[in-house]
Amino acid sequence: MLRFLRRQSVRWLMLLGFCELMLLAISLCAATYLRYFLNADELAEFTRHLPERAMVFASIIVIGMVAMGQYQAHIRMTRFGLLARQAVAFVLGGFLLVVGYYVVPQAYVGRGVLAIALTLGFLLVMTLRLLFLQLVEVEALKRRVLILGAGTRAAQIHNQMRRRTDRRGFCVVGYVPHASETVAVPQEQLIRSGLPLSAYVLREQIDEVVVGVDDRRGHLPMDDLLECRQMGIAITDLTSFFEREAGRLQLTILDPSWLVFSGGFNGTPLRQLSKRCFDLVAASMLLLLCWPLMLLEILAIRLESGPGQPILYRQERVGAHGCTFQLLKFRSMRTDAERDGVARWASKNDDRVTRVGRISRKLRVDELPQLWNVLKGDMSIVGPRPERPQFVADLTTQIRYYSLRHCLKPGLAGWAQLSYPYGATVEEAAEKLKYDLFYVKNHNLLLDLLILIQTVEVVLFGRGAR
CATH class of the missing domain: 3.40.50.720 (NAD(P)-binding Rossmann-like Domain)
Structure with a gap:
């Protein structure tokens, strides 16, 4: 089932993740004792359910690190770059913890404890990662x-x-x-x-x-x-x-x-049901989290373009088994972007993109209306990105096996988007197809969840946006 776990590098990263989870849990326990060791009453109060609180703290920080791509097997970056991403991951995890403590006050550990735990955990994880980078290079x-x-x-x-x-x-x-x-x-x-x-x-x-x-x-x-x-x-x-x-x-x-x-291509009814349930739950949660951002986007488009100009953009895309559907996006280009009727890939610094559109494309805000496509069943949360029929017709004739990517519903996020930047040529489309076919062949619920979490990194760092 979980075919990607056969990779040696993935097993190394799972071991690293487990060790970091334990270190982070130990960090919260140590922080609690450091903060309250002079006050026996407060120490007794805050050490109740301490193992559970420690695991919640550790899990949230690890999720933040997954979101920042800290567990990618083929990440290429300097040690300073890895350190910077780890810092962003801890900031993101700290923010999620603060929100969580507000929603569930019983889990609150105190501001002092949280600050000490984050600092101590950051240092321990950084030390472990430096040792890990040396260890994995041992022949x-x-x-x-x-x-x-x-x-x-x-x-x-x-x-x-x-x-x-x-x-x-x-x-x-x-x-x-x-x-x-x-x-x-x-x-x-x-x-x-x-x-x-x-x-x-x-x-x-x-x-x-x-x-x-x-x-x-x-x-x-x-x-x-x-x-x-x-x-x-x-x-x-x-x-x-x-x-x-x-x-x-x-x-x-x-x-x-x-x-x-070779196996793979799991299309059993159970897998289809689990994927659909995942899509509905994830799309509903993302709508609840992102609706204020969507309202700001609507207001920004209206202020820039003026009344009477369209907010949403509908475009025909190719979905599962070659069927077409109307994809929804926030409009990020001028209304006359394709007045000659010829489909074009977006280019770097494309002059058709509006000022608001440049920001929304960078942060992927323009893609949020596609959550409605997911709820309707035209798309999935994770899958190959949908392309326009004109592009599909050309690429199918030029790239072997291109049609295989359409055996699943297209996705809002995808394995290719994590692994390869934006493609605007036939050669780049062929490179992205390698990753799309890997997902089509090996997709499962855990891989979907990992891709969705790691998409946060793509959004925050604007990778592949045009």
């Missing part, structure tokens, strides 16, 4: 991976997963070339031991063999691979390896048979 703790093949397909790992953040869960020992393929990886990474594959795997303590030969028909050492399996070595197809480690489907090595036999 001895990574899975040792051997690539069977050294041609065009196998070279995808060398070319597409070169960053240190891409290889936090594994290290590539080398590439075993096959006689029938042209070598496409650097010579220094080739393995020419002369030993049988199973013997080399045993000698080098390989944990996983990734099969990436260019032509598998009749060219695989099946006896050696079977012996490796019997020794407990994982044998993984190259496409599955990319899916697990990179969180995307690599289109250049994708074939229909793998899509048919």
Whole structure:
């Protein structure tokens, strides 16, 4: 069910999250004793239900850190950048706690305790993260991976997963070339031991063999691979390896048979029911939280454009199974933005965008009316973003498997929006499709929740907005 949990990097991050949860809970307990140790009566009062209060405090701060992308496996950032995001996460978590204490006064821990706990927790988490960043780079703790093949397909790992953040869960020992393929990886990474594959795997303590030969028909050492399996070595197809480690489907090595036999694409009635319930609950909660912001947006559009100008913008988009629907947005462009009737992608610093629209697009406020589309059932909270029919018609002819993204309802937020910036070309659309297909294939309730929480980071930092 939770296929993305198979990734080594995700398991490392789950361990990190659990350790940070415990440290934050300890921070509140320590803060309570530090604040009231001179007053026995107050100490007795505030230590009642202390474990429960500590876990609530820790959980809210961790949610804030998830929202700021602190648990993303492939995040690329300086240590100062990570520190800044952690600070924003603690501010966000502190704000949520203050609101929570106002709604549920029984959970209140005192301003002094909260301030001490936030400070202490920030320092402890920062220290743990610095140690964690050192620990995950230790080669001895990574899975040792051997690539069977050294041609065009196998070279995808060398070319597409070169960053240190891409290889936090594994290290590539080398590439075993096959006689029938042209070598496409650097010579220094080739393995020419002369030993049988199973013997080399045993000698080098390989944990996983990734099969990436260019032509598998009749060219695989099946006896050696079977012996490796019997020794407990994982044998993984190259496409599955990319899916697990990179969180995307690599289109250049994708074939229909793998899509048919690899699993995923959960469309059972139970999954459809859980997704619909999640959509209704999340959309209703977001409407209750965001209606003041929506009223401010309406007022701002009216003040800038004057009476008689439309507030909402309706546009035809492609939904599930290719059916079209009318998508709602707050108008962020001039009313004559497409007076010639030709559909255009938004460009950077697009002069068609109004002054109010520039701000609302940056903060994603213009997307809020789509909550009505979610309630109607045209859209989901999480899914591939809906595109215009003109774009879909063009992209379907130019990008293989593009139509697969329409097997689910389009979403207000998506895995591609977290993983890739705004796309305004065919090449960028193809890159985003890799992440859309990963979501379509692996979607589940927990992944939806994680994407929704992490979308807060996209909104606050304006990633991908145009």
